[in-house]
Amino acid sequence: MKIAHEAPLSIFDRVQEITDYDYALVHLFEENEEYYNKFVEARDKGREIILDNSIFELGTAWDSDRFAYWVEKLKPTWYIVPDVLDNKNATLNSFNNFVQKYPDLPGKRIAVAQGSTYEELVECYVILANNDKVDKVAMSFNHPFFQDMGLENKYFNMMAGRQHTIARMIEENVINKNKPHHLLGCGLPQEFEQYVGYDWIDSLDTSNPVMHGIKGIRYFDGGLNNKESLKMFTIMEEDVLASWDDIVYNIDRFREYCRA
Numbered sequence: 001m002k003i004a005h006e007a008p009l010s011i012f013d014r015v016q017e018i019t020d021y022d023y024a025l026v027h028l029f030e031e032n033e034e035y036y037n038k039f040v041e042a043r044d045k046g047r048e049i050i051l052d053n054s055i056f057e058l059g060t061a062w063d064s065d066r067f068a069y070w071v072e073k074l075k076p077t078w079y080i081v082p083d084v085l086d087n088k089n090a091t092l093n094s095f096n097n098f099v100q101k102y103p104d105l106p107g108k109r110i111a112v113a114q115g116s117t118y119e120e121l122v123e124c125y126v127i128l129a130n131n132d133k134v135d136k137v138a139m140s141f142n143h144p145f146f147q148d149m150g151l152e153n154k155y156f157n158m159m160a161g162r163q164h165t166i167a168r169m170i171e172e173n174v175i176n177k178n179k180p181h182h183l184l185g186c187g188l189p190q191e192f193e194q195y196v197g198y199d200w201i202d203s204l205d206t207s208n209p210v211m212h213g214i215k216g217i218r219y220f221d222g223g224l225n226n227k228e229s230l231k232m233f234t235i236m237e238e239d240v241l242a243s244w245d246d247i248v249y250n251i252d253r254f255r256e257y258c259r260a
Contacts, residue, residue, distance in 0.1 A: 021048035158187025190223030213247030
C-alpha cells in the first residue's frame with residue numbers, strides 16, 4: 001500500500017521525504033498559494049499526486065466546476081470525482097454528470113463508493129468498480145452502519161466497520177481485484193494490519209500519525225484507543241516543527257502496521 005500523510009506546511013517537505021506520494025485538498029488551493037505550489041513542485045519532481053474533492057473537510061464536495069478547473073491546472077496523477085457522503089444514488093449521479101461534463105480532464109479518475117447501509121454501499125461499489133470510466137475505487141473509513149458494531153467507542157467502530165465490510169465483500173466475491181483501490185482516512189491506525197497482502201489495495205491516506213504527533217501522542221504497540229478529532233486543514237499554517245520527533249515516530253510505526 002502506498003502511503004500519504006497530510007501535514008502542515010511547516011513540515012510538508014519532511015513528511016514528503018518519508019511517504020510514497022502526496023495527497024492534496026482542493027479547497028486549500030484557493031485559500032493558500034503556498035500550499036498549491038507545494039503540489040506543483042511535487043508534480044514537477046515526478047511525485048504521484050491524488051487530488052481530493054475535500055468532502056470530508058467540508059461535508060460536501062467542492063464545487064464541481066472549480067474542481068475541474070484545479071484538475072486541469074495541476075494535472076495530478078489521480079483525482080477523486082465529487083461524491084455525496086453516505087448517499088448511493090446521489091454519488092452515482094454526481095459521478096455520471098461530472099464525467100459527462102468533463103470527459104477529458106488530465107489524470108486518472110477515482111470514484112468513491114457511498115451508502116448508508118452495507119447493501120447500498122455494495123450496490124454503489126459494484127456499479128463503480130465495474131465501470132470502465134473508473135480507474136480506482138475508494139472506500140471511506142466512516143459510514144453510519146459502521147457504528148452498529150457496538151464497540152467501546154466510535155473509532156473502534158470505524159476501524160472494525162471497514163474491516164468487517166471489506167472482509168464480507170471479499171467473502172461474497174464483490175471486490176473487483178483487477179482494479180486498484182484506495183482507503184480514505186482511518187479511525188484507528190492499527191486497522192491496516194488486516195489488509196497486509198491485499199495487493200489490490202493500492203494506496204491510502206490519513207493525517208492520523210501526524211496529527212497525534214503534533215498533540216504529543218505516540219502510538220503504543222497496539223496503535224491507539226481513541227482519536228484526536230481536529231482536522232488537519234485547520235492547522236495547515238501552524239509551525240509544528242517542535243513536535244517532529246513524535247510525528248516521525250508515529251509515521252514509522254504506521255508504516256509497520258501496513259507492512260506487518
